[in-house]
Each structure stands twice: as structure tokens, then as C-alpha cells.
Amino acid sequence: MTEPAQTAQPLSAQELRTIFADHGLRTTRQREAVYQALCACHSHPSADELMALVRSIDPDISQATIYNTLEALVECGLAKRIPSPTSGGACMYDANTGEHVHLVLDDGQVMDVPMDLSKKILDAVPKSVLEELAARTGIELRGINIELVGQRT
Numbered sequence: 001m002t003e004p005a006q007t008a009q010p011l012s013a014q015e016l017r018t019i020f021a022d023h024g025l026r027t028t029r030q031r032e033a034v035y036q037a038l039c040a041c042h043s044h045p046s047a048d049e050l051m052a053l054v055r056s057i058d059p060d061i062s063q064a065t066i067y068n069t070l071e072a073l074v075e076c077g078l079a080k081r082i083p084s085p086t087s088g089g090a091c092m093y094d095a096n097t098g099e100h101v102h103l104v105l106d107d108g109q110v111m112d113v114p115m116d117l118s119k120k121i122l123d124a125v126p127k128s129v130l131e132e133l134a135a136r137t138g139i140e141l142r143g144i145n146i147e148l149v150g151q152r153t
């Protein structure tokens with residue numbers, strides 16, 4: 001399976017088609033534009049922020065298309081929806097679907113902790129505690145979301 005690239009390089013049309021096909025998603029010009037914009041964005045944009053970005057390239061794309069495309073990307077596993085760190089704020093979207101840690105700043109900005117450090121943090125969570133939690137609650141754990149909070153110094 002071709003994994004989405006987490007680089008600043010835009011994906012080629014062929015790479016996009018392969019990624020979409022691997023995830024069972026039909027390729028359309030609008031879906032390509034939305035996914036390309038989300039991948040290029042290293043922040044975690046809301047649907048409206050993403051719409052502004054996509055419209056700078058394709059002014060005719062509708063709000064419904066943006067929202068429907070984001071839903072389709074989340075459903076097929078090409079993007080993740082993150083709840084807003086500020087109460088009442090809009091959901092944010094992340095093209096980085098690998099397990100990684102988020103750093104939430106006081107202004108509501110959500111940054112990715114670099115993958116090597118994310119891995120160190122996630123690996124440090126004791127497996128025995130996760131097993132104890134699963135045994136005690138009867139809930140099968142599927143993953144870990146860790147959100148750190150901080151402010152710029």
C-alpha cells in the first residue's frame with residue numbers, strides 16, 4: 001500500500017491516484033485539490049481554513065465539496081479529525097494519520113511533535129498499565145492520543 005508522503009513535495013497526479021485507489025476512494029479533481037492542500041499544510045486546518053487554501057487555487061470549489069471530501073478522507077483513513085482544543089472551536093484535520101503526539105499552544109494552534117520524539121513519548125507509556133486498563137474496563141484499546149499543552153517562551 002502506498003502511504004501518503006509527509007513531505008513538503010506535492011504528490012504527483014499518479015501518486016495521488018494510487019493513494020486514493022489503495023484507500024478505496026474515487027479520484028476527482030476536487031478531492032485531489034483538497035487532499036493536496038491538507039498534505040501541504042503542516043498546521044492542522046479547520047474545514048474553513050482549508051477551504052480558503054483550496055479556493056486560492058480553485059476558486060469555484062464549493063463549501064459542500066470541501067466538507068464532503070474531508071468526510072470521505074476521514075472515512076477511508078487518509079485524514080484524521082481532531083477535536084478543537086478550544087471549546088466551541090471547529091474540528092481540525094490532519095493528513096498525518098500515523099500515531100503522533102500533538103502539542104497544543106495557548107493560542108489554540110496544534111503542532112505535531114516531531115515523529116522521533118512522538119515515538120519516544122508513545123513508547124514510554126507502560127504496556128502493563130494499558131493492559132491493566134483494558135482488563136479493568138473490558139475495553140479493547142486501539143491506540144493512544146497524547147496531547148501536550150504549552151506556550152512559547
Ligand SMILES: [Zn+2]
Pocket residue numbers: 044094096100102111112
Ligand atoms: Zn498532527
